[in-house]
Amino acid sequence: xxxxxxxxxxxxxxxxxxxxxxxxxxxxxxxxxxxxxxxxxxxxxxxxxxxxxxxxxxxxxxxxxxxxxxxxxxxxxxxxxxxxxxxxxxxxxxxxxxxxxxxx
Amino acid sequence: xxxxxxxxxxxxxxxxxxxxxxxxxxxxxxxxxxxxxxxxxxxxxxxxxxxxxxxxxxxxxxxxxxxxxxxxxxxxxxxxxxxxxxxxxxxxxxxxxxxxxxxxxxxxxxxxxxxxxxxxxxxxxxxxxxxxxxxxxxxxxxxxxxxxxxxxxxxxxxxxxxxxxxxxxxxxxxxxxxxxxxxxxxxxxxxxxxxxxxxxxxxxxxxxxxxxxxxxxxxxxxxxxxxxxxxxxxxxxxxxxxxxxxxxxxxxxxxxxxxxxxxxxxxxxxxxxxxxxxxxxxxxxxx
Amino acid sequence: xxxxxxxxxxxxxxxxxxxxxxxxxxxxxxxxxxxxxxxxxxxxxxxxxxxxxxxxxxxxxxxxxxxxxxxxxxxxxxxxxxxxxxxxxxxxxxxxxxxxxxxxxxxxxxxxxxxxxxxxxxxxxx
Numbered sequence: 001x002x003x004x005x006x007x008x009x010x011x012x013x014x015x016x017x018x019x020x021x022x023x024x025x026x027x028x029x030x031x032x033x034x035x036x037x038x039x040x041x042x043x044x045x046x047x048x049x050x051x052x053x054x055x056x057x058x059x060x061x062x063x064x065x066x067x068x069x070x071x072x073x074x075x076x077x078x079x080x081x082x083x084x085x086x087x088x089x090x091x092x093x094x095x096x097x098x099x100x101x102x103x104x
Numbered sequence: 105x106x107x108x109x110x111x112x113x114x115x116x117x118x119x120x121x122x123x124x125x126x127x128x129x130x131x132x133x134x135x136x137x138x139x140x141x142x143x144x145x146x147x148x149x150x151x152x153x154x155x156x157x158x159x160x161x162x163x164x165x166x167x168x169x170x171x172x173x174x175x176x177x178x179x180x181x182x183x184x185x186x187x188x189x190x191x192x193x194x195x196x197x198x199x200x201x202x203x204x205x206x207x208x209x210x211x212x213x214x215x216x217x218x219x220x221x222x223x224x225x226x227x228x229x230x231x232x233x234x235x236x237x238x239x240x241x242x243x244x245x246x247x248x249x250x251x252x253x254x255x256x257x258x259x260x261x262x263x264x265x266x267x268x269x270x271x272x273x274x275x276x277x278x279x280x281x282x283x284x285x286x287x288x289x290x291x292x293x294x295x296x297x298x299x300x301x302x303x304x305x306x307x308x309x310x311x312x313x314x315x316x317x318x319x320x321x322x323x324x325x326x327x328x329x330x331x332x333x334x335x336x337x338x339x340x341x342x343x344x345x346x347x348x349x350x351x352x353x354x355x356x357x358x359x360x361x362x363x364x365x366x367x368x369x370x371x372x373x374x375x376x377x378x379x380x381x382x383x384x385x386x387x388x389x390x391x
Numbered sequence: 392x393x394x395x396x397x398x399x400x401x402x403x404x405x406x407x408x409x410x411x412x413x414x415x416x417x418x419x420x421x422x423x424x425x426x427x428x429x430x431x432x433x434x435x436x437x438x439x440x441x442x443x444x445x446x447x448x449x450x451x452x453x454x455x456x457x458x459x460x461x462x463x464x465x466x467x468x469x470x471x472x473x474x475x476x477x478x479x480x481x482x483x484x485x486x487x488x489x490x491x492x493x494x495x496x497x498x499x500x501x502x503x504x505x506x507x508x509x510x511x512x513x514x515x516x517x
Contacts, residue, residue, distance in 0.1 A: 047293075047367065049359040050300050078500075082300070085499050089297060096292045099490055101311060102144050104136055300501060301494040302485075312492055316458045318447050 025069035032076035033060050039083025048090030053082040138276055138287055142378050145310065149326055153314065161327035162382045164390065168314050169321040176389065185261055185335040185387040188342045192262025195255070200244040206259075209240035217267035217384055221274065221373050223283035230286050230369040234260065234344060251363035252347035260333045261342055264386030272330060272384060274377040290374030293367060294325075299358030305371075308352075320391075329376040331388025342387060345372060433513025436506050443502060443510055448493065452517060460492055467517045478511040 036057050043049045060075035098104075136144070146158065153168050160167040166176050196214055199205050210216055220233040231239075234256055238248035249256035276283045294305045308317065309325040316322070332345040339347075346363035349371065353360040361367040427435075437443040438454060446454040450463035471477035480487060482497030496502045502510060 044359070047361075048298065051354055051357040051359050052300070054359070081500065085300075089302065093296050096295055098136070098295065099306060099311065101490070102148055104140060104144050300499050302499060303492070303494075307492050311490070312460050315460045317460060318458050319456045320458075 025073070026064065026067075029060070029064040029069040029072040029076065032073045032080070033057060033064065036060065036076040036079035036083065039080045039087070041083075043083045043086035043090065046087060046090040046094075048086040050082050050086045053079050053086070056082070138284075138377055141291065142380060145326060145378055148310065149313070149324055158381070159383065161324055161379070162330045162385050164327050164331065164388070165321050165323035167324065167327065172321060172391070179389050183335070183387075184337075184389055185333075185342050188258045188261035188333075188335070188387065189265045191255070192258035192260070192265075195259045196262055200241070200246050202244050204244050206237075206240060209243070210236075214263050214266040215270065217263050217386070218270040218273060221369065221376055223275070223277055223280055223286065223373075225277075225280065225282075228282050229366070230283075230373045232364065232369055232372055233263065234346070235364050235369070252344055252350065253341065257333045257342040257344060260344065261387040264331075264333065264384065267384050268386070270384050272376060272379045272382050274373065274380055276377065286370045286373050287377065289366075290370035290372070293371045294374055298353065299356035301356040303356040305352065325375065325378060327379055327382055329372070329379050330382050330384055331386040333387050335387060335389040337389075337391055429509045429512045430516050431513075433509035433511070436502065437510050437513055442506065443496070445510075445514075464514055464517055467514050471515070474511065474515050477515055478507065481507060481511060481514070 036053075040049060040053045040057060043053070056075055056079040060072045060079065063075060064072035149156075149161070150158075156167050163173075166173040196206050207213055212219065217233060220236060221230050223229075224231040234249075234251055237256065237259060238251075242248055249259075276287050297304045297307070305325065308322050309328065313322050313324040329345060332348075333342045334345075334348070335342045344363070346368045349368050350360040350363065434453075437445045437451065440447075445451060445464070446457045448458045448460035450457040450459070450465075452465070467477060471480070481502075483495045484491040484493035485495060485498075494501055496510075497504070497507050
């Protein structure tokens with residue numbers, strides 16, 4: 001009887017500490033997702049948003065809600081990089097350069 | 105001795121001319137006028153596809169895709185867009201709830217597709233035919249139609265059919281800086297690389313026109329707008345030009361823009377301008 | 392005293408156990424890594440429409456309905472004696488030709504670095 005209670009206590013304790021550990025990465029996942037969305041918006045502001053960036057962010061959010069924070073962060077980082085690339089791609093063409101195969 | 109002297113003089117002269125030419129090119133590619141753009145693109149295609157008369161570009165990819173042309177011509181014998189034309193005619197002739205008709209908005213109709221897209225001074229923006237149709241509907245208390253799929257294609261098909269034989273003549277009115285800016289904006293859109301796959305419209309429809317991407321022969325930008333709305337076998341339906349823009353943006357993994365939003369309207373303004381002088385032959389059918 | 396220490400170790404073990412129980416969910420993707428040689432996997436990636444889709448533009452041995460936008464990929468070892476140069480071409484084709492029609496597979500992460508290694512292995516074998 002006493003042993004059973006002790007064991008139960010130990011398992012509960014173990015579990016809560018895991019949850020506490022996990023809670024820390026939930027915050028990290030939320031931050032990563034927020035950063036990704038900001039990068040996406042920045043790309044959109046110069047008409048450089050890519051097709052799948054928004055979808056990847058949604059996927060990251062769903063993954064986060066399921067508690068898989070590592071994967072959520074990975075996805076969010078991928079979306080953030082896409083936002084960055086799309087922005088840079090657009091900015092590098094701010095002044096239109098006509099292709100050399102057209103002659104004037 | 106004398107001969108050699110003459111030669112060097114000529115060489116000098118050509119060198120001078122060349123330099124001047126280069127300087128001119130450098131400047132003009134930045135400040136090229138719409139007419140210079142159009143001429144330059146026509147020249148490009150004339151050199152790329154020797155012997156194809158300009159008027160043929162109204163047939164899109166079939167100007168040079170001789171294999172595809174046969175099945176296209178067979179399809180055109182029993183056009184898959186015929187029902188759309190009929191439905192469109194009914195729409196044109198059926199009065200709105202307030203008793204007015206499309207004709208009240210468009211007295212030159214139904215054969216007036218050649219008047220669009222155009223710069224609207226009052227609205228200070230490019231107005232396309234689908235936009236004008238919805239503005240007419242809303243002014244008469246009707247719901248606007250969707251811009252990519254559905255019954256907008258019926259009325260567009262009817263108007264296109266009635267307008268056959270007229271010529272594309274997009275005007276960029278002088279003394280309207282907004283119009284030229286809209287054209288320039290569309291031109292920039294056309295030449296800007298987008299999406300994860302990093303293509304511009306020009307990469308496929310100018311640089312690689314006539315090449316095959318997988319088994320698709322790429323159509324020339326010249327003539328892109330003459331035959332819309334278009335029945336596409338892949339869609340199994342008639343669709344609008346902006347639906348096509350959406351598809352072409354998506355396939356390079358760029359986020360598409362809103363149909364009839366400013367980006368696509370300006371793009372249409374530029375793209376249609378290139379086809380100035382080409383015959384309108386919509387609705388069309390394509391793979 | 393002894394009891395509490397034993398209790399703590401036990402709870403530590405329990406913590407580890409529960410964490411371990413949650414791990415497999417995170418690590419499932421590690422499993423599908425091992426099938427076929429690098430060259431075979433590279434070929435699959437190069438031919439896949441969602442991944443390399445090299446056939447959209449290049450003729451490649453065994454590839455069905457290739458496009459003709461780009462030169463056929465043959466005799467790659469003589470074209471690219473240095474494999475790193477070949478990899479760089481696939482990673483960012485705009486370096487060699489700013490007006491290239493080829494996607495920037497590495498720079499824009501169309502392929503991951505390890506996928507790019509495999510595709511390079513395959514192309515190098517042609």
